[in-house]
Amino acid sequence: xxxxxxxxxxxxxxxxxxxxxxxxxxxxxxxxxxxxxxxxxxxxxxxxxxxxxxxxxxxxxxxxxxxxxxxxxxxxxxxxxxxxxxxxxxxxxxxxxxxxxxxxxxxxxxxxxxxxxxxxxxxxxxxxxxx
Numbered sequence: 001x002x003x004x005x006x007x008x009x010x011x012x013x014x015x016x017x018x019x020x021x022x023x024x025x026x027x028x029x030x031x032x033x034x035x036x037x038x039x040x041x042x043x044x045x046x047x048x049x050x051x052x053x054x055x056x057x058x059x060x061x062x063x064x065x066x067x068x069x070x071x072x073x074x075x076x077x078x079x080x081x082x083x084x085x086x087x088x089x090x091x092x093x094x095x096x097x098x099x100x101x102x103x104x105x106x107x108x109x110x111x112x113x114x115x116x117x118x119x120x121x122x123x124x125x126x127x128x129x130x131x
Contacts, residue, residue: 058125059088062100063109082116089122100127 061081062070069076076084089095097117101110110126117124 058096058098059085060100061085061097061113063102063105063113065102065105067105067109069113078112081113082120085116085122086120096123096125098125098127 060070060072064070067078069078069081071081071084071088085097089097099110099113101113114124116122
């Protein structure tokens, strides 16, 4: 007499560890995406109560404390800043120039840069950090 088993073997996939793996992958990609910003030069920006973020196409103009000018991480002397900026701008698109200037530079340095935009009818935005 043979004894029949009433339980049959069913294949199962253990998914309990998959949720942990997905969580760690999500954290990894979130951290990496915040660190990977190639057009950033580290500087202390002026503070403002309200910040507005832009998703439009932009050109980054950074001024360091020793008055070196960078257009998208490319060093440009101040005398050639206007011609280089106009060559980088595409007049058909709505592009904005984001000016990153340290808070401890003189106001005249900022005015000199902004007068390039006024003279050529360009859109300039001053980058700030939250208060």
